[in-house]
Amino acid sequence: MRKTTIERTGSPLVLDTPITAWATKAACKGEELELFFGPDHEKQADREKREQEALSICRTCTVVSECLEAALSQGARQWGVQGGMTADRRRTARKGRDKLAVEEAPAPKPKKPQRLSTERVDVVGTMRRLQALAVIGHSPKAIGAVIGASSSYLNDLRTGGTRMASVSVEVADALAREYPRLVRTPPGVQSALTMRNAAKQGWDGPPAWVGVDMDDPAARPRETAAAA
Known part of the structure; x- marks a missing residue:
């Protein structure tokens, strides 16, 4: 061998x-x-x-x-x-x-949930980013405090579903902008529970999306050493 x-x-x-x-x-x-x-x-x-x-x-x-x-x-x-x-x-x-x-580090000041416009984009990139962040311990509540979105809305986006085919452009843009920093930021107190749930769902973590367009519905995650 x-x-x-x-x-x-x-x-x-x-x-x-x-x-x-x-x-x-x-x-x-x-x-x-x-x-x-x-x-x-x-x-x-x-x-x-x-x-x-x-x-x-x-x-x-x-x-x-x-x-x-x-x-x-x-x-x-x-x-x-x-x-x-x-x-x-x-x-x-x-x-x-x-x-x-x-x-x-000073505690970040939570942003108030923003009023969303009617403009919407495909949910796939946002869903993948939320799932990848969950793999390393970032909960919807913690992410929502950073990008100014409700945790319940982010949780619905993360789990997908027929009614969540699109996402407001403000949330999608804010998450895409903050995603690289969140990947490098230690998670909060709920990280263990969040990671256990992500592992149970079989979601792909950040390394699986390196060099891959997360917003492309046809794109597939890379094969990682952890998944091999």
């Missing part, structure tokens, strides 16, 4: 995320992907030995800090050895960083 190696970009992280310049300089380029992520049903002793071998490669890497920052930004998607840390260590590091960010 042929082993999968890290060839295309030089980092296991970016197999299902945007390709960045630093990734091509990663020390793991050419190494077996299984070394960093492990096989199914791996015994703990084997995992610890494998992780130490993977970490030894990370210690020689000149872009390990960039890799770690990118890995920490993935939210709940924490697995494998990335950025010179195991998944357990990154979870601990991310919790501490998110707590600090919440304590230091």
